[in-house]
Amino acid sequence: MGATGLATPYLTLAAILFCIGLYGALSKKNAVIVLLSIELMLNSVNLNLVAFSKYGVKPGLTGQMFSLFNITVAAAEAAVGIAILIALYRNKGTTDVNEMDSMKR
Amino acid sequence: MVSAYSQYAWLIPLFPLLSFLILTAAGRTLRGAGPYISIVAAFASFVLAVLIFWERVSGGVEDFTWNKLQWLRLGDTSLTMGFEVTNLNALMLVVVTLVSLLVNIYSTGYMHDDERIHVFFAYIALFTFSMLGLVISENLVQLFIFWELVGVCSFLLVGFWYFKPEARAAAKKAFIVTRVGDVGLFLGMLLLFWVMPEHSLSFSAITNAFNQGQIPEATATWIAILIFIGAMGKSGQFPLHTWLPDAMEGPTPISALIHAATMVAAGVYLVARTYPIFMEAPTALTVVAAVGAFTAIFAATIGTAQNDIKRILAYSTVSQLGYMMMALGIGTSVALTAGIFHLFTHAFFKALLFLGAGSVIHAVHTQDIHEMGGVGRHMKVTAWTFAVGALALSGIFPLSGFWSKDAILTEALVQGHPVLFAVGLIAAFFTAFYMSRLFFLVFTGTSRSPQGGHAHESPVSMTFPLMVLAVLAVAAGFVFTPFNPWLGGWLTGEAHEEHANYLVMVLSTLAGLLGIGLGYLMYYKQSVRSDLVSGPAPGLYTLLSRKYYIDELYQLVIVRPLQGIGSLLHLFDVYVVDGVVRLCSYAVTGAGRLGSRMQNGQVQTYGLATLLGLLILMLALAGRRFIDAG
Numbered sequence: 001m002g003a004t005g006l007a008t009p010y011l012t013l014a015a016i017l018f019c020i021g022l023y024g025a026l027s028k029k030n031a032v033i034v035l036l037s038i039e040l041m042l043n044s045v046n047l048n049l050v051a052f053s054k055y056g057v058k059p060g061l062t063g064q065m066f067s068l069f070n071i072t073v074a075a076a077e078a079a080v081g082i083a084i085l086i087a088l089y090r091n092k093g094t095t096d097v098n099e100m101d102s103m104k105r
Numbered sequence: 106m107v108s109a110y111s112q113y114a115w116l117i118p119l120f121p122l123l124s125f126l127i128l129t130a131a132g133r134t135l136r137g138a139g140p141y142i143s144i145v146a147a148f149a150s151f152v153l154a155v156l157i158f159w160e161r162v163s164g165g166v167e168d169f170t171w172n173k174l175q176w177l178r179l180g181d182t183s184l185t186m187g188f189e190v191t192n193l194n195a196l197m198l199v200v201v202t203l204v205s206l207l208v209n210i211y212s213t214g215y216m217h218d219d220e221r222i223h224v225f226f227a228y229i230a231l232f233t234f235s236m237l238g239l240v241i242s243e244n245l246v247q248l249f250i251f252w253e254l255v256g257v258c259s260f261l262l263v264g265f266w267y268f269k270p271e272a273r274a275a276a277k278k279a280f281i282v283t284r285v286g287d288v289g290l291f292l293g294m295l296l297l298f299w300v301m302p303e304h305s306l307s308f309s310a311i312t313n314a315f316n317q318g319q320i321p322e323a324t325a326t327w328i329a330i331l332i333f334i335g336a337m338g339k340s341g342q343f344p345l346h347t348w349l350p351d352a353m354e355g356p357t358p359i360s361a362l363i364h365a366a367t368m369v370a371a372g373v374y375l376v377a378r379t380y381p382i383f384m385e386a387p388t389a390l391t392v393v394a395a396v397g398a399f400t401a402i403f404a405a406t407i408g409t410a411q412n413d414i415k416r417i418l419a420y421s422t423v424s425q426l427g428y429m430m431m432a433l434g435i436g437t438s439v440a441l442t443a444g445i446f447h448l449f450t451h452a453f454f455k456a457l458l459f460l461g462a463g464s465v466i467h468a469v470h471t472q473d474i475h476e477m478g479g480v481g482r483h484m485k486v487t488a489w490t491f492a493v494g495a496l497a498l499s500g501i502f503p504l505s506g507f508w509s510k511d512a513i514l515t516e517a518l519v520q521g522h523p524v525l526f527a528v529g530l531i532a533a534f535f536t537a538f539y540m541s542r543l544f545f546l547v548f549t550g551t552s553r554s555p556q557g558g559h560a561h562e563s564p565v566s567m568t569f570p571l572m573v574l575a576v577l578a579v580a581a582g583f584v585f586t587p588f589n590p591w592l593g594g595w596l597t598g599e600a601h602e603e604h605a606n607y608l609v610m611v612l613s614t615l616a617g618l619l620g621i622g623l624g625y626l627m628y629y630k631q632s633v634r635s636d637l638v639s640g641p642a643p644g645l646y647t648l649l650s651r652k653y654y655i656d657e658l659y660q661l662v663i664v665r666p667l668q669g670i671g672s673l674l675h676l677f678d679v680y681v682v683d684g685v686v687r688l689c690s691y692a693v694t695g696a697g698r699l700g701s702r703m704q705n706g707q708v709q710t711y712g713l714a715t716l717l718g719l720l721i722l723m724l725a726l727a728g729r730r731f732i733d734a735g
Contacts, residue, residue, distance in 0.1 A: 018215065018376070023713065025709070026709050026712050026713050026716070027709070034709075075679070097708070097709060098707065100707030100708075101705060101707050102706065104704065104705055104706025104707075
């Protein structure tokens, strides 16, 4: 137990967040919401990283550093994702992910 | 004396085999020449067989055996193949090749219009090959191989007109019923293989072992009875006789070949060939005699109430084979000679009768004797030769059938078997009766069908064999008469005394004449009403015409239950076996369909699949740890 016991609420919260994000990413129709859900999942990972860097077996700053990197990369990803979405919206006039099945062909 | 021709005896079966191979390979392309190839091959075999026979008759040539061909090794013992020429099989070789040659010649006329005449001749050649191979086999295993080949050929030939459902059924019946007997023969061979010194199955080893009494009697009895069951199947003895009349669905020349010289003779030949075993087993001999005698009288009575010309002859064959078996069952070397002698004469006059019947059928296009009548006026050669055959079969002096029947009856009486003697005598009476019934209904009187009036004689290719066989049916008997016991001494190697029994001669002639006389009065003069028996006792007539309901009994006791089991197994097959197979295929197609539906181009679906895969992977890993821990 010890340090890990203190981390449990964080980890639980992260797991709940991850599940909500996963659910959203797999089931929502609106592409923007899907992107938001992915951000949720990324944030739950960040939460884990921070929790472990504080209460893990070997506490240190590495995890927190990683979470910063993650946030940066997620921001970049969101920017690119939104850009692609806008381009798709201009072409198809919809943000419904069910319509976006051009990979099939 | 060194044998000049016997060492080439292996060529005799090879000629028909060669003809079969040529006809099968070339087939349709030499449609016209095919029959002639077959005839030339049969003739070559016949000439060689006659040379060997003559050599053995003229000088005391020793039995010739060649068994160097090793073809199967079983541990320390090895099975060989080879051939053997003895007096017994030299005689058989002549009979088989001669009848086969005549049937070949006859078939060129009889089958002239058939589309598949080349196939027919190929089958005949294969049949002849199998039978000759069976005859010269040196050991029991080799004999069994040819024995089965003969069965296959009978299947092919009886079902030659396969477009007729009856012919198909008859072919299947011939094959399956004889197979029942073959199981017996095979078990007998296994038992023999077990008890024989050095597991040798060659006939000479069998003869030695049993003559020296090396095998206990109980074992010998079992072996003999099992071998006899095989012979019962092929030779149409009582419980297994049902296939033989049905085999009439095949072309008539085939009936002559199967019934006279080849397939059905194989059973009698087998018993004669393994006679040393039977000599050691008195119980088995009693069984043989009883089955033979019962078959003789049983089939003879059925013959009196049949209306199909070929079926009457078929039951006659069954009856005469019963005679032969009865003779063999008496169990002396004279009786053996008498049985083989009857086989020898029967081959000629029964082939004659079948070919004569074929000639009639060819002319009037029916097989029902009540639709014939008056045929004799238009077909003089057929009528006269048929009369000779019928008289020979009825055992009228001095035709061949008289001498051979007489030999059997005399031996039965001399050896103290009054019951066998009486049964033989009564069967002879019935035989004479149904043959005269057949003859008078077919050849005399007025025509009872439109075609009958326009019947005309068959071509020379068909009448020539009839004439040859008629001569033989008259003359063949003189090789073994009470005044000339040459055949007996020659065949068995034991000197035979001459004992003419005039009582037997008179009684058997009387039985024959009585039968013919009754037939004459009933069906020619019509002074005795032909419903003499069927009028007051219709049940008896129905019983006879329905062949004692044996077929119906088999249908009820064997065929139906087997069909029941068969359909149950079929249901099992359809629902369980096929069900499992179908389940597999549904599972795979279902998985495929699911897979193709998954590939819909939507990232979310792919994501879900990935998630599920990950979950399964994690569960598997966790499960593995769980199992390891346990």
